[in-house]
Amino acid sequence: MKALAARPRLRGALAAAAALLAATSLAACGNDDSGGGSGSGSTGETGTMNVLAAASLTEAFGELADDFEEEHPGVKVKLAFDSSATLAEQVNQGAPADVLATADEDTMQTVVDQDGTVGEPSVFATNHLVMAVPKGNPAGITSIDDLDKKGVTYVVCVDTAPCGKLAVKVLDASGVTAKPASEEVDVKATLSKVELDEADAGLVYASDIVTAGDKVEKVDLPTDNENLNTYPVAALSGAKKPTLAKQWVDLVTSDQGQRVLAKAGFGKP
Amino acid sequence: MSTRSRSRPALGRAPALLLVPAGLAVLFLLLPLVALLERTPWPDLPSRLVAPDIVDALRLSFITSTLAVVLVVLIGIPLAWTLARVEFPGRALVRAFVIVPLVLPPVVGGVALLTAFGRRGLIGGPVYDATGYSLPFTTAAVVVAHAFVSLPFFVLSVEGAMRATNREYDVVAATLGATRWTTFRRVTLPLAGPGLLAGLVLAWARALGEFGATITFAGNYPGTTRTMPNAIYVALQADPDAAIVLSVILMVVSVAVLALLRERWFDPAVQGATRP
Structure with a gap:
């Protein structure tokens, strides 16, 4: 009886492990394919781009990073998620980063005030x-x-x-x-x-x-203007990969980026 | 101790190979504290000290860590004695379990407490269903979290002291007709006095500084569950200067209390213990 009860669990674990293996090998295949592709998105910049983002963006930016790496062979997007205030503080202290996305405009403003961004930040999502x-x-x-x-x-x-x-x-x-x-x-x-x-x-x-x-x-809660946060994103003036940073901002604000963000529960800017 | 130092033979100079790293260790421990003091906006200190939310947090921290120590003493002394004096199978295992909260990240401890005493917890669940009582988000939950993390410090300290004192005193007491309870009360416990006091202070200090388990298990609300460490963490997100001031207040208060205790208890106790 005991053995019988244990077996489905074991099988479940095996199935999960197999699924994981399949998923990773599929992902590897996907990378191979894109690597052999046209490389039309190439900018000349390769290597690692550092994106700092508010914790609430974890899932959406994770998916966009996969898309971005597919379109830019040889580029690795390194994501760091934390509270917006912490990230803004890190940027102001000179942390090496190419892009910053925060969960409210006040926080982004502290970086703008230090001339930390390239141009004005773009609002790319809302949340309530x-x-x-x-x-x-x-x-x-x-x-x-x-x-x-x-x-x-x-x-x-x-x-x-x-x-x-x-x-x-x-x-x-x-x-x-x-x-x-x-x-x-x-x-x-x-x-x-x-x-x-x-x-x-x-x-x-x-x-x-x-x-x-x-x-x-x-x-649901009433969503009047009181109950709304806007998310700005900006390429940083300290960026080591300024072109890629600009393209990341473009991706996030593009239709493709907006689709991913909507799927993750964000509102339109 | 005094007799030993009088008859100390000449051992030669202390080697630099030991002295230099020892000095570095002291620097390593002291430097962050000095830096904290250096960054402190001292003129703000008096006004912050009497701010109502700080007074609340300080009072709460004192009450909860003191209650936690009371709880720890009540269950910790019997446990320490059992570990030190009673032979039973699995004693090593029990001792290992006692140490677990020491090595557990406090946040994990908080989650574990939730799964045990939360309103859907192993014990908390049935209690909640029967009575509607829920422990998390209450001051009692803070005491529980404090006791959970500080109990190991106390038990280790007291058990060590009991094991260090010669078991033969117990045997002598027994041959003189003392029951085991009398022996515990009149012989073992007094001999373990210094270890007991050291454990008490350690446990209290650990409870006073507890953050991770508290905020995870008890939450964070002014007056009921926002202890000083919680208040410092919250302040750090908005106003780092305020966080520094709060840290200095907590540091000064803890050091002052420890110094006071040392003055009152430690020295005589330590002398008393080493005399026999």
Whole structure:
């Protein structure tokens, strides 16, 4: 009985391993194909380009990096994700990077003020807050007013983070008086409290819900102008690969880039 | 100690091969602290010290780390004694488990605590379903997180002290008719006094500085769960100068408390322990 019970799990693990192998070998094939292609996207610049991006862009930029590398043989896109404020600070301290994409314009402005960007940053996406609730929505949350219900536990980002600044605006505009149970340090930490079902609701970005999959459910919030963050991207003046950096900005703002971003839950600029 | 130093034979000069790295080690530990002090905007210090959110965070940190130490002492002394004095199969394994929270990244400890005591946790789940009580996001959760990370420091310190004291004292007490409980109370525990105090201070300091497990398990809200380290982390994201000021406050307070304890307890205790 025990052996029987164990076998499907073993088979599952084997299948997963096989799938992983297949996926990596397929990916390798894909690279080979593009390597043998026309190379029309080549700019003369090869090597590694460093892209710094807000944590919420992890999935979208990951996919775009694959596309970019395919179009530019010999180029490797190195992505680093962190909170926008941390990345902007790193750029201002002289970190070697070619492109910066942040989750709000205030943060990007700190780099513009130091003449850290080439020209004006381009806004390429928007994001707004929604409520994440645990799978099955145990507390029966249907609108933001339900956060005021007795016994409802909700979490937000701390107000030093862009998502927390936005949460304060949204909660004020909705007249919610109940205090959050916790102010988490960033949006991923806020989401994980909901994923673990320790909180009945969390205010997170619409894009985070998409990437969280089926562990959480979404409850929409009103999306007036108060509830909106705009994402700027810019080639940096300290770039080692200025042409590639410019092309990355072009890709992100192109139709192709917009499709990937929309799929990841971002809004149009 | 004093008799030993009086009869110390001439050992020759301490070798530079040891002294130079030792000096480097001291520099390595001291330099970041000096740099922190150098960067501190001192004129801001008094006003920050009385700011309501800082007072809240400091008070919360003191209350939770002290309660954690009380909890740690209550369960830590019996555990240390059992490890030091009772032969049982799997003792090495138990000792290894006691050390785990020491080597575990604190954030992992926080996640582990959630899976055990969260409202969907192994123990927290049934409790929540039966009573509606949920531990995370409460001050009690901060105490639990603190106790989890500081218990190993205390147990290791006390167990070490108990093992270092000669077991024959216990045997003598037993031949004189003392029960094992009396022996523990009147002989073993007093002899382990210095180790106990050292463990107490270590555990308290560890709890005071705890960040990862606390923010993961208990969350971060002013007044209930935002301890000083949480407040420092939050400040670091918005205003690095404020974070530095907070760090200096926490550092000064901890050093002051440790110095005070040392003055009051350590020296006499250490002398008392080495005398026999």
